[in-house]
Amino acid sequence: MSRATERHPAAPDTAASQGLYRWRAGIYDLQLAPYDAIRAEAIATLQLQPGQTVLDLGCGTGMSLDLLQAAVGPQGRVVAVDQCPEMVDEARRRVQRHGWRNISLACAPIDQAVLPEGADAALFHFTHDILQTPAAVDHVLAHLRPGARVAASGLQWAPAGWGVFNGLVWLAAMHSVTTLQGLGQPWRALADHGIELSLQTHLGNTVYVAGGCLPASAGGRPGRHNRG
Template sequence: MPDEYAAFAPFYDLLSAEHPVYRAGRRAGAAALAPRPGDQVLDVGCGTGLNFALLQEVVGSTGRIVGIDRSPRMLDRARRRVRRRGWRNVILLEADATTLSAEGIGARIASAGGRERSDAALATYALSLMPDWEGAWQRMLALCAPAASLAVVDLQEPTGAFSVLRPLARLSCRLGGSDVHAHPWHALERDCTDVVATSARGGHLQIRAGRRRPEPPA
């Protein structure tokens, strides 16, 4: 499968409007996820690792971050970030969230020193990039422990007074490959309890967090 981010990866952090727009969603998502010190957090579609510093602030050196992404070039940038910051508690795996075997990825995480199931998981601006985002969400759930905390941060067209910015939002999503009409956070609302809903940037950024529903008895 071709890596659409191969050429874009070295410039992603500079060109993605991270600080003026999208950092707010990452911060809100990490805060709503509320991992605890020592937790293992799964970052689905981790890209260049822009969530890592926010997660490190909470899980600390006794916790662990597991980043999954299908783009080798984006993972290269993530590894550089990890080396530069001296983080020794990050596991990075190349995998496509829409096709991966949860059991297989869990085994790979365990072989790298982690646990097969994570205490928390998040996907920021990632699910709307995936044609089969529902399948990716189900695999994300499967890689989480019972009652794990989950968060989804993704995009929709701005609302209310900010509707005038819809053409700009559509262009940004189109250039980035996101489906602005996917609204993947609805899956979290369906499959989790204690759901917290927030938004930012005129509703363009949608943040949802909740607890995985208990698995039914065998």
């Protein structure tokens, strides 16, 4: 077994991820600032409307909160969740600093988070480990209304012809994810739930932005939204 495989076993590792982001929390905003345009693009694909409820899964230090809270407005709601206490502390400070009142923050693994029923949209921005956790994806999609919009973005292995960039993907992944599983098609779990995704790629095909809607008549968890 290679060292990379040892460090990145198939399933995401909660403790390893918390350890990773504990030390990154204080510098995370600086590290991610160059990718603001990709964040804005991912959020735009949600097509948020005033009054809607949007979930920010793996919200980190809350770098998406400004755009999200502005898009849903004072009558809307942003529910942001992350499992790393130090990242959530940063997000909480950001919310307090700006006096945003339409945001609730929680520290929990996504699959155990208390989420509102029937949310209008969900953002997975640079949250590969969450997308590779079936219980987390099921849990989120089960809390969305039929037709809800979903956006996911993050690192991916560059396809054939662009492989020269995959060293950079590997390097970035070593500092941000605990599994390399699924990096070829990171959005796959969403597609498997019937979400038809439109896909954009950036930075030599190493970063993707995927957006789509839950089926209008059937929810993310088979049968759930078919009731009644």
